[in-house]
Amino acid sequence: MGQTARALAIPTIDRQSLHRLETLFIVPDIYRRDDVAERQAKLARIVSNEIVPRLLKLHAQVVPAAPPITVVIEALVPTSADITGLADIVLGSDLEAAAAYVLMMRERGLSMETLFVELLEPAARLLGEMWDRDDCDFIDVTLGVARLQKLLAVFNETHVLPGLDTHRTVLMAMTPGDQHFFGIAMVERFLTAAGWQVRTELEGTSESIADVAKQNWFAVVGLTAGSERQLESMRTTIAQIRRESRNQAIGVMVGGPMFTANPELARDVGADGTAPNAPAAVLVAQKLFDLGHRQRV
Template sequence: MLKPCACEPFAPTHAEIEELALLVLGPDMQAAHTYMQRVKRRGLSLHVLFTELLEPAARHLGRMWDEDRCDFLDVTLGVARLQELLAVFNDTHSIPAMGDMRRVVTLTAPGEQHRFGLAVVEKFMRAAGWHVRSEAGASLETVIKAVHAEWFAVAGISLSCDSRLDVIEDTIKAIRQHSCNPSITIMVGGAAFKDAPHHAKTVGADGAADSAATAVLLAQKLLDQSLTRRAYSVA
């Protein structure tokens, strides 16, 4: 007699990813909420919803911008709405002062010369409602003073060359050690991580973003996780 198998829920298809991207560009945000509810009812975890639907949808919006199929205002609005969907389904959207907690410090690794990509990330973050303090090109001592004096939920670090991973690892350790927010989370990006996201774990970061659009969602995900951990520790 054949035993019934527990099949994995179907992951979102490419067509469904594109459909969500178009919904968050449209005038009816409730349609996007309803769509997410329908997909979630398949039994997908929030992690899968993030990695297989929300993040790819943000990446698709970024490609639409690159291909001049939508303008900067459209794509940043769409990414901001994806961020809100993530907060809703992580159940952090109703936390008082959520907007005030969206604070990120961005920096380049010491000695890093490539800053254009980080500048684009900063524009996307601001458009999505984040308070951004840019320390691009600043010394590690300056960054340490900044995170010690001011509360940030997330630090975002850009690196273009994977031969300097040891430098960014030391930077991350220093930020965690001196931050006035003991729960600060770290995301990394840049060419060093684009095709090798596993390097994020190597350097001690909490995650890697491969584009400006996905950086917004990753920052929200890290903030949500931090808030969830805090809630459990207080309970």
């Protein structure tokens, strides 16, 4: 299959194949909480009874002689309403609905890169903001982010990799000189809950962090920095990791307040991406995993 044909290929989406991915993208402990089904049903009712009618009413008010809402959505790139709608869907239990929505976007010719930047990652970021506001709890957000991960993997076709559960490994480290470990702890917590194997280094030099990546295979490395004073140290650490990493296609993501204020700064320090909060970092890690796989094949 040529590169163009492969880029336009649409995977088969069905309930059975999506369900089979649960053990890879959501740790079993998440489902041990007794009220998960009840919470999902409650969220689904909220979406059905409150969110969707509001969107339909707003649509009719803005365009009185409006065509069906599906026709309008198909004609638009993702909007803030679309992002909110996807977040609501993945907080419920109907992953097929979320997959069908992404499939509709893909069939219109939008690339997965565009959908990641304009729909999936913003939806994960919104879930993090909802968690910060206590609109939903850790379990709800974890389930939602894990479902977004599954969608990304399905559409990038990395969900069929042999030994997927052993390849989704991440090295989280604090940039030498950084003392703020709360952020990295939150990212680690969400990554672990979303099915990643995580190794965390809270102390060490650029050389020792790079040596860990040299001695062990990681798909992704994540570095955090608390202030601009650590940027040069971060740049040095990233360069050394790329030189010495056992996985030469390793993806590098970074986090910290300065990257939230200026995401383009991530490229300046040599990283592949950044995320403004922990749920979004999970989706960025999955994207880098998918990109790394394409580089290796």
